Amino acid sequence: MSTRTRRLTTAQALIAFLARQYTERDGQRHRLIGATWGIFGHGNVAGIGQALLESAADMPYLQGRNEQAMVHAAVGYARQCGRLSAHAVTTSIGPGATNLVTGAALATVNHLPVLLLPGDIFATRPADPVLQQLEVPYAGDVSVNDCLRPVSKYFDRITRPEALIPAALNAMRVLSDPAETGAVTLALPQDVQAEAYDWPEEFFADRAWHVRRPQPDEEELEAARRAIRQAVRPLIIAGGGVHHSGAETALRAFAARTGIPVASTQAGKGSLPYDHPADVGGIGHTGTATADELARTADLVIGIGTRYSDFTTASGTLFANPGVRFLNINITGFDAHKLAAMPLVADAREALEHLLGYLDGGPDHDYRVPSQYEAGYREAKARWEARVDAAYAAENDEVRPTQTQVLGALDALVTDEDIVINAAGSLPGDLHKLWRARSPRQYHVEYGFSCMGYEIPAAIGVGLAAPGRPVWALVGDGTYLMNPTEIVTAVQENIPVKVVILQNHGYASIGGLSESVGAERFGTAYRFRAADGMYTGDPLPVDLAANAASLGMRVIRAKTVRDLREALAEARAADRPTCVYVETEMPDTVSGAPAAQAWWDVPVAETATRPSAVLAREEYDRQAAARRRHL
Template identity: 45%
Template sequence: MKKIRLTVAQALIKFLNNQYVEFDGVERKFVAGIFTIFGHGNVIGLGQALEQDAGDLIVHQGRNEQGMAHAAIGFAKQKFRKQIYACTSSVGPGAANMVTAAATATANRIPVLFLPGDVYATRQPDPVLQQIEQFHDFSISTNDAFKAVSKYWDRISRPEQLMTACINAMRVLTDPADTGAVTIALPQDVQGEAYDYPEYFFQKRVHRIERRPATKEMIQDAVALISKKKKPILICGGGVKYAEAAAAFKLFAEKFNIPFGETQAGKGAIIWDHELNLGGIGETGSLAANTIAKETDLVIGVGTRYTDFTTSSKWIFQNPEVDYLNINVAAFDAYKLDGVKVVADAKAALEVLTEELDKIDYQSDYETQIKDAKDKLKAEVDRVYAVEYTGEGFVPEIDDHLDRAVLEEFNKVTGSCLTQSRVLGVLNELLGETDIIVGASGSLPGDLQRVWRAKGTNTYHMEYGFSCMGYEVNASLGVKLAAPDQEVYTFVGDGSYMMLHSELPTSIQERKKINVILLDNMTFGCINNLQIGHGMGSFGTEFRFRDKVSGKLDGGFVPIDFAMNAASYGCKTYTVKTVDELKAAVIDSKKQTVSTLIDIKVLPKTMIHNYKSWWRVGVAEVSSSQKIQEVYKTIRKNIDQAREY
């Protein structure tokens, strides 16, 4: 048996260079590269290995460990999980910074390989710089925090352990039913230790991503259920994209005249103006999808995790005769809501179901309801896109949240009268069919799911499994790496931008242009709406100076020049306060070759509110506020109407 003497770090890099995936007969390299922030826990281990021979791996220099890992998530998500990046950090704070990103990857079922440095396996010297000492257990380090957020976790305390760890890492990273964050902790002494690795460990491995077929019995159960139902609705989940099943999904819907709603992950698999596309569904759903959902007698969920936003806290499907059919490659998700289970690849299952339902000439009983709902949705989107602030005659859904004194104060500070819905309307008009939008948190994902018209397939990239603030800008770099020939637009609020935009300068360094659309309302707007809508006032959610008299954060708004911030990195920037300025900025940004940032001053509380939906949140059962008492009564009523499993 021929052997090769390498350090653990060198062997790991050599192994990663020889991993491939095959899907539908197409083979591609699986690990595109590695994001790095070097410190004493990895620079002379993995760093030395990469300097000596990185192979085909592209090495990127991150600015923040969480930020670069978000870029890796954005890349893998845009690549439909068929190609990934690894991320390496030092011991301690560098590793801890990646835990949030690992949680984001796992919540969204996106494969990312985390390679944090670790404390000495020999425990000599102890304690090393940045080491956490647990008096009751010396085997614990910062990296143990990854266990709760990883789909596979391992620590390499001996060189030969690398081989089984790597094989198992690939098993999970390429498993469509069980993928997510994979963490291999690398003690800094072990990284440099040498071992005689068998040559076969470095052979080319092709991991075939199989289309798992549904069993005959599963299909029979599904056909029996569908055949009894008159008003079904489909849910297009992220699994439709990852399985590359959009064509099969669309054919199924068309053949049997079944309308569909979209989850955040599934939106954009099929363009917005398809006659059966009702738009987003659930708490942040559209007027059309939520109208049909109330009456449906069968929910056919395809590749969805059924989050509380998708089901409107298990409340939106009000028909007492409603049943669930769950088509999902993951048995865990197929079992949700006590539905009939088809545990299979989405495309494979839909193709067989189409054949079997065609044999019995199945058709839904919808007549004009779908078209009526679509027409009302179009009119509603046109309406909110046109809303402008005049001081009166505002959108009814927004009126309950408006404080005109706040609007006047904001206008005085910024000079802007722009509403959020109007801004989105202008952007939707100006962005092209191939332009990709990226988002994650705050009020923007809700507005975008409700009214954004995805004109091109797979141009809507939203992280809403973890709703992680700070994902937006950083993931956009990963999206651009995945789709270098398309324009990428980050939709981000001021709060999320301030929380984390570390890879914006990395985009400059890499010459990978992204366009940041920053909506500044000087508020954590989404949560401000949540508290006001549930009987509270604006408490701790607006960005205000601490008042010298009251001692509270209720002074004037804190203005920030975000354009100046981005310009310091080398971005082309714009400050926008009017529709004309917005249009001019977007048009000019398209001509640029460097990353851009458009700082849009947007009136607070002018986002779009819910359509026929409800979201269950914890509300005080006892309160001195009459408003909160009334909200609690409503919540208890809705809980009684919701499904309990």
């Protein structure tokens, strides 16, 4: 081993190390850290900031406007890259660092890699307290960065330069681990960032991290084969793990070979194209009538890469067949054992290919669902597609569109190259029910954390990962007001994202939910106060189109359905960041998407004086009685 060393600061050494890390899967190599986002303050300007300046040729730098948004952009990039490449995010200490927490939680919940490099208080304690130090009387080693611990998959505080070596290697290990990945935090005290050390040259060698594909255990595989052979009404639930594994082709072959219908979670939508005969659409509370009815009668549910969230299971009420069994294919044992399932702990692609190979092994291994079952779900799928057509249709082109008509106009325009991004509000439900995903990475709805303000920065990250593809960020007025600042970044970098702002004067999703649980849309409308003190007056005179224009976007206002179609086409062809602004017909007066096809548990007041809450509680008790623990 060489004894040669290089004298660098801790920050310089970290950036040099990150620039030489790679992932490798299926013989293809990818740069692990593609770029570093940063906002500089006293906690990182002389450390990481100076190091990025020196290493501009090796480590691209991206300037952000909001720390949380920078993480969202990094997450969008990682998801579009199939988790094989990621971004780093650096901030100063104090509020810059704590602004990372929401983004870190989103990354970890969704199993998406991002490297966080927040500044930290002095390790040498030259003064106590220093600016932005949180004083904790019982612990001198706690800083505000400790709030990142529970939302990180790996956390370390680098209190000595030489401690960076094992910490950096562990950080790369977790970022590239398909089962453990998420937010990784290396907290960097500002004095340690600037401290010099003699680093071994080996630390800066090119290093490839193999992204493994765990093979299925033979006994678990045999149990899975038996379960499938015995099933009469099986149903596949495709989760995000299908995309993370790149298992879409294997799933398509498996569905074609067996005739088993495939429903999808929000993260798994697009695992099959919408027009595949076996694709039955979204599952659960925001799912299709076709998928949810199949789930109620299924005797075997095959989960592939899903966490089985409450939206997927309809809060434990969806899988109603008394004899239903679960087979879970998942790369983590934790998720594979959910719902007392038969686990098949393996990479999704490898598991499906093993099962498919068995089915192709001879007549004794032959399996296909009963023909009447297949014909039945295909007919139900056709009926649902007719409901989608009805929701998308506009009988009059000269009126304001509904939200679902906005989706219909976009659906008529896009190809399999377009990418549609959303995260919060009423749009995720409409998209899950109605959107016709044409390619594996067209549908990008973040619903693990469902974070308002995700869409615009995520679109920037996706645009960086997929240059040349049209990227649409769909946002309601509520989520737009949460986090519009990265529009400036899109303009600065000339990333031609297309932002569609749907102005419906409030929190439409929560307004509808509030009404259904007896809270009467309280506090959900963007309106002036009325004489009774409630927010039921006229809509606020807020001009979000003017706001977007003030941040540098080109803005097209669409007043009618006809205007909307023309505006969307113009935005799609644009080579600069462009916004389409449309005021939609109010959701309490015009119907849009079909109602929920399955329940979702939102507890209702057990005792109340207002009739709406009393009635809502009666309905809640009726629905909750169907909840079941699968043991």
